[in-house]
Amino acid sequence: MIKRTLLLSTALAALASATHAVTTEVIITVTRQPLPVSKVGQAVAVLDDKDIETYQSVYLADLMTHTPSLTLTRNGGPGSAASASIRGAGADHTLYLLDGIRLNDPSQVGGGTNLGLVATDDAARIEVLRGPLSTLWGSGALGGVISITSRESQAPLEATVAVEGYDDYGSVRAAVGGKTGRLTWRLFGNAVTDDGISTFAGGSEADAFTQTNLAAKGSLAVTDNVTVRAFSTYSRSRNDYDGYPAPLYAFADTDEFGRTATRLSAVALEHRFAKGEQVLSLSESQANRHDYFNDGSQFIARGGIQSADYHLLYRLSDATRLLGGVAYERDTMRIASPASWDPNPTPLSVSVTTSSVYGQITQNVGPATIAVSARHDDSSSFGALDIVQASVAAPVGPFRLHASAGTGIKAPSLYQLYSDYGHAGLVPENGVTIDAGADYITANGRIGITVFTRTVRDLIAFQYDNCTPTQVYGCYGSIDRSRASGVELTGAYGIGAWTIRGDYSFLNTRNESANLPGKALAHAPEQSGGVDIDYRATERLSLGVGLRHVGDSFDNAANTRLLKAYDLVDLRASYTVNDRLRLYGRIENAGDSRYETASFYGQPGRRVWLGVNARVF
Numbered sequence: 001m002i003k004r005t006l007l008l009s010t011a012l013a014a015l016a017s018a019t020h021a022v023t024t025e026v027i028i029t030v031t032r033q034p035l036p037v038s039k040v041g042q043a044v045a046v047l048d049d050k051d052i053e054t055y056q057s058v059y060l061a062d063l064m065t066h067t068p069s070l071t072l073t074r075n076g077g078p079g080s081a082a083s084a085s086i087r088g089a090g091a092d093h094t095l096y097l098l099d100g101i102r103l104n105d106p107s108q109v110g111g112g113t114n115l116g117l118v119a120t121d122d123a124a125r126i127e128v129l130r131g132p133l134s135t136l137w138g139s140g141a142l143g144g145v146i147s148i149t150s151r152e153s154q155a156p157l158e159a160t161v162a163v164e165g166y167d168d169y170g171s172v173r174a175a176v177g178g179k180t181g182r183l184t185w186r187l188f189g190n191a192v193t194d195d196g197i198s199t200f201a202g203g204s205e206a207d208a209f210t211q212t213n214l215a216a217k218g219s220l221a222v223t224d225n226v227t228v229r230a231f232s233t234y235s236r237s238r239n240d241y242d243g244y245p246a247p248l249y250a251f252a253d254t255d256e257f258g259r260t261a262t263r264l265s266a267v268a269l270e271h272r273f274a275k276g277e278q279v280l281s282l283s284e285s286q287a288n289r290h291d292y293f294n295d296g297s298q299f300i301a302r303g304g305i306q307s308a309d310y311h312l313l314y315r316l317s318d319a320t321r322l323l324g325g326v327a328y329e330r331d332t333m334r335i336a337s338p339a340s341w342d343p344n345p346t347p348l349s350v351s352v353t354t355s356s357v358y359g360q361i362t363q364n365v366g367p368a369t370i371a372v373s374a375r376h377d378d379s380s381s382f383g384a385l386d387i388v389q390a391s392v393a394a395p396v397g398p399f400r401l402h403a404s405a406g407t408g409i410k411a412p413s414l415y416q417l418y419s420d421y422g423h424a425g426l427v428p429e430n431g432v433t434i435d436a437g438a439d440y441i442t443a444n445g446r447i448g449i450t451v452f453t454r455t456v457r458d459l460i461a462f463q464y465d466n467c468t469p470t471q472v473y474g475c476y477g478s479i480d481r482s483r484a485s486g487v488e489l490t491g492a493y494g495i496g497a498w499t500i501r502g503d504y505s506f507l508n509t510r511n512e513s514a515n516l517p518g519k520a521l522a523h524a525p526e527q528s529g530g531v532d533i534d535y536r537a538t539e540r541l542s543l544g545v546g547l548r549h550v551g552d553s554f555d556n557a558a559n560t561r562l563l564k565a566y567d568l569v570d571l572r573a574s575y576t577v578n579d580r581l582r583l584y585g586r587i588e589n590a591g592d593s594r595y596e597t598a599s600f601y602g603q604p605g606r607r608v609w610l611g612v613n614a615r616v617f
Contacts, residue, residue: 030097030127030147032136032360033313033323039362039369041391041404042133043068043437043450043488047126049151054534054544056572056586056609058164058171058192060118060126064146066532067128068488068503071550073523074116075601076199078169078192079209079239082116086130087452088484088509088524089143089431090459093410097137097147099217099231101266104140105287106331107303111413112140117237117260121213122175122188124151130488131433131452132408135373135389138327138356142408142431142456150217150231153177153186157617164584164611168195182221189214200242201602203253207240225272232265245294251600258291276314276321283307297339300347303414304332323373324359333414350418354379354411368394373406381417382427385409402450403436416460416476423467423476431456437488445493453485461513461557480513482521489529497536504529511557519559523597527551540577546570555599566595585610 025036026046037044045067047055057063061082064070073091074082083091092112096103103113127147134141159176170193177186190213199207217231236259243254266283284306291299311325331354336347360373370392377385389406412426437450459480467475486507493500505528509521520526530548537543548568555561572586585608592606 028127028129029149030129030133030145032311033321033362038395038400039393041369041371041393041402043130043402043435043448045128045130045490047128049124052120052123052126054542054572054574055532055546056164056574056584056611057120058609059116060120060123060148061115062588063120063126064115064128065548066501066530066546068490069130069486069505069507069528070128070144071523071525071528071553071597072115073597074603075598076207076241077197077209077602077604078116078194079196079211079237080116080199080207080241080601081114083112084115084146085523086128086144087454087486087505088507088521089454089456090410090429091523092140092413093143093408093429093431095133095137095140095145097145098233098264099148099150099266100281101264101283101285101307102137102140102305103264103285104305104331105262105303106305106414107287107289107301107333107335109413109415111331111411111415114260117211117235117262119190119192119211119213121173121190122150122186122215123148125149130450131404131435132389132406132431134408135375135387135406136323136358136360138329138354138358138375138377139409139411139428142410142429143454150188150215151175151186152217152219153179153184156180159616160613161616162611162613164609166608166610169193169607177217183218184220185216185218187216196240197604198242198253198602199240200251200253201596201600202251203242203602205242205253205255207242209237209239211235211237227270227272228267229270230265230267233263235262236260243294254294256291256293258289260287260289262287275316276312278313279309279311281309281311283309295339297337300336300338302332302334306330306332319364321362322359323362325357327354327356327358329354329356331414333418335415335419348418350414352379352381352411352414352417367396368392377409379411381424382411385428387430398440398442400439400441401436402438403434405432405434407432412460412476412478421462421471421473421475426460426476427458427478429456429458429460429478445491447491448489450488450490451486452488454483456482456484459513480511480516482509482511482513484509484521484524499534499536500531502529502531516557519557520554522554522557523563525551525553525563525565540575542574544572546572561599563596563599566593567591568593568595580615582613583611584613 069087092110096113129145133145157178162173173190175188192211194209196207213235215233219229221227238259240257243256264285268281270279286304289301307329309327314322332351334349355378358375362371372390374388387407391404393402408431410429433454435452439448458478461480463477464474489504509524511519528550532546534544551565553563569590574584576582588607
């Protein structure tokens, strides 16, 4: 453990000698307004189009591991249920956005996102904000926000095709679009097939995964100041998994499987004026899941979100900006468990509505930028709730100093409220995070450090006490409390044809619930980090290696099941044949490490991928 720590610390210390040219400042939009990173008081990592091309990841979960303080929990291979933890926060404490629309599934147990079913697809940019941003985005943004921006066409007519894979797994992507006059449009399709690995780590039967994605996106500039934007995505997948068959009811190979279909559509009307802009957006999403079990029983779930959001950005002066809006959201869930002994059960169908008002004032004071935001939610499930957040960013010579303090919330899910194990009196989980840091930036590179502390109250957990007489198998309750603190180091530099990027995180977590005082939080490794080294051998050939370390952690709240530390090595290469054709390949987990992110669930070993990307026109 000490040797690994020294290795990561030494690699990151070298980043102080950065010599990679920084020509333009990164602009982010996860803050609901375009802002340079230098004016944002929180820690943000950005993966741009070049990064996505370099890392070559098919799945968003794998791509996210190249950002600081983020670790994965995955119940098996591709397509299996997966979640990301930022700074040790809970699985449902990260909010995922696609072009500004949340990707939650209200029928999930925690009401969050199954990251295992989210492919990189047509992403052009991904922003990962570490820390809460619930004042602007609402529930779910307690530990962090991951914002995905899909591509837009840049030429009058363009089309690309990419094929990659090897042996028993592969992916095909195709896109066509154009930008002519006032109209911009793009169509995208993707298909993934994977013969998989055994979900049960001790099994021999491979569990396959297939997925198809279709997306359409367009914008029309009705006038010079008014634009209509719309997009729609549809995904269909099937994943095999293992279970607990009779008579032993022990984890083993089974032929159980599930089917999932998701749809997300949104339309927005944007109006720009001299002092700012206003946006009215409407969106609807639906996720349908159907699981088939060995005993003949099934589980059918449908979750939906309908939302409306009015958003205003107004510049009072060059130094003062106002941001505010109102939002309405209706979450629905319908679940049923048909079986041979009960083929037509009465489904549980419930819904929750939330009305919100939010606002932020951003003030420049000399070179410093101060932002204060607030939000008021009124929910049909938990009533009224008010939260606030403040941040400051200030350049001081070659340094960028930043600090923030604020509240993040996670509303109880419909399943936690109204299922057979539910409790209608649950209140939102709420966490207060304080962080501060500094980035040392020159014309040649950067290195940064951030320290943070987070306290979360009213954590929802499963319990066996204080349940109703009919809840003989337990129920949910707002019973837990936790603390987390840590240090994050980040950096990037280049020297000649070499580029090096790295991160290291030290995390200390404690469960402060009455029955588990002092225990570490589950799936929160004390140490994690990685280094990516890329070398441009020639103008056409690029080579790269990624090293990732995840330290020991626990799989359960009682800290009785240890997940051992593991190290992963990825190798990658890319060769540009001409301005239309690129060949690439990678070896994932080149060392063929055997590891678990959840007890008894298998993870892929060494995998080779070969690909070709062609610009048709």
